[in-house]
Amino acid sequence: MELTFECPHCETTAVVESVETAREVKCASCGDGRSVRAESFDGPSLRSCAWCATPDLYIQKDFPHALGLAIVLTGFVSSTVFWYFRMPVAAFAALLSTALLDLVLYYLVPDVTICYRCLSQFRGSGSNPDGRFQPFDLAIGERYRQERLRIEELKQKHGDQQARDGS
Ligand SMILES: [Zn+2]
Ligand SMILES: [Zn+2]
Numbered sequence: 001m002e003l004t005f006e007c008p009h010c011e012t013t014a015v016v017e018s019v020e021t022a023r024e025v026k027c028a029s030c031g032d033g034r035s036v037r038a039e040s041f042d043g044p045s046l047r048s049c050a051w052c053a054t055p056d057l058y059i060q061k062d063f064p065h066a067l068g069l070a071i072v073l074t075g076f077v078s079s080t081v082f083w084y085f086r087m088p089v090a091a092f093a094a095l096l097s098t099a100l101l102d103l104v105l106y107y108l109v110p111d112v113t114i115c116y117r118c119l120s121q122f123r124g125s126g127s128n129p130d131g132r133f134q135p136f137d138l139a140i141g142e143r144y145r146q147e148r149l150r151i152e153e154l155k156q157k158h159g160d161q162q163a164r165d166g167s
Contacts, residue, residue: 005051005120045129049115058136062112118145
């Protein structure tokens with residue numbers, strides 16, 4: 001299973017392959033590291049975020065939103081063009097084929113498991129054992145979003161305080 005995380009120190013995105021067997025996760029850019037939480041794994045299965053130990057994780061399709069949008073837009077634009085030239089069958093065919101393409105991709109593309117708190121991503125076998133993790137839940141997501149906002153606020157205040165102390 002592969003872990004993708006953002007270094008809290010320098011905000012670089014880093015990738016660790018086979019995180020379930022790694023002992024330590026280190027940022028290649030600034031060298032800031034932290035040990036992988038062994039309790040996050042149940043053998044090869046993920047139980048909680050290996051980076052921040054949060055048990056709340058959600059799954060989503062590992063599919064770039066821009067690509068999905070591009071497919072839909074292509075279908076829409078080409079069907080409009082066919083419609084303009086009075087080719088209704090071609091217009092419907094264009095819409096239908098892009099819808100089918102979307103559907104096929106949806107089933108082919110694997111899931112990625114994401115941590116609600118630190119937004120680290122887990123890919124590959126064991127990242128969602130027996131469908132343990134569910135798609136994004138707005139209520140849980142909002143709780144963690146509020147938490148992030150509060151942390152940002154505290155950092156801001158702390159920074160202001162330091163600036164005042166320094167002068
Ligand atoms: Zn770093
Ligand atoms: Zn996390």
